[in-house]
Amino acid sequence: MNKKTDIDIVIRYLEDPDNEQHKQQLNDWIQQDTANLDIFLDMKAMWQGDPLPAASAFDTQGQWLQLSTTLDTLPATIAPTPVAAPRNTRVVNIKTRYWWAAAAVLAIGLTWTWLGPGSYKTITTAQNIDSLHLPDGSMVYINTNSTVRYSRTFGKNNRHIKIDKGEAFFDVVKNDGLPFTVDAPDVKVKVLGTAFNVKTAQSGVKVFVQSGKVAFKGKGSGKEVILTPGQEASLARHGNAVDTRFYKKNNNILAWRTRCLTFDDAPLPEVAAALSDFYNVEVNISNQQLNDKKLLATFPNMPLEEVLDIMRKTLQINITYKNNLVEIY
Incomplete structure (x- = not known):
């Protein structure tokens, strides 16, 4: 400069x-x-x-x-x-x-x-999904509108990653002598070898484990939770209470990476949340009587308009889509 x-x-x-x-x-x-x-x-x-x-x-x-x-x-x-x-x-x-x-x-x-000249290497995505092959052989898949940083000495004396914003999936090579750590706002994640997803948002941080084990620790409370496959931990921004839950196989948490949405008799509110996250739109169910409707369908990287048209015909509901807002009634 x-x-x-x-x-x-x-x-x-x-x-x-x-x-x-x-x-x-x-x-x-x-x-x-x-x-x-x-x-x-x-x-x-x-x-x-x-x-x-x-x-x-x-x-x-x-x-x-x-x-x-x-x-x-x-x-x-x-x-x-x-x-x-x-x-x-x-x-x-x-x-x-x-x-x-x-x-x-x-x-x-x-x-x-x-x-050192820029102690971290920085990767920032806009409307694209990117991947990163780390020096230790681990892989990082970075979602849109995300910023990830890692030390220039990564793999030598540390395996440390920072997520400033957004979401990333980690497929980590095991190394018992050099733990893999991820820093996100209010949360620190530590693993030895596993595959897991970290999502940061204004509301807080969520970590989902696909395989292996992850230690999820809130920086404020110091409480550490061990997560196993299928388990997710969440911490509200600036909060202390760590919430955990188990998901069934088809949970769409990793849909942003697989580019495929799968609903196995999923209630409509769950479908709405997944659509909102995947397509980055607001989805509102104005008729609460529709909450009991369930969807059985798979959408392999399909445009939102086509997905909504199939839902409209399958569930026999009314749907409008305008100005980034989906109304279900």
């Missing part, structure tokens, strides 16, 4: 995060290079006052020399315009702004010196 324009993009967003133009500029910049997300997260942490790691062997004199060179090359347009009446105030504001930006460059340099 050596361009002042890049610094300005981040600063403008941090100064006014609700500004849509600033959001778009920041998003475009992050999309240019995945390393930019690491830089932004570091700058955001500093902006919020989070402490940086303690220094070890760091060339302070060399970094300040580089900083001085950067300041010397700032464009002359930073100087005040002679005819401007409030020029003294503007000089202070601009100098303060660029000194802060230069300090941010130095701090980023410090962070990267201590932690």
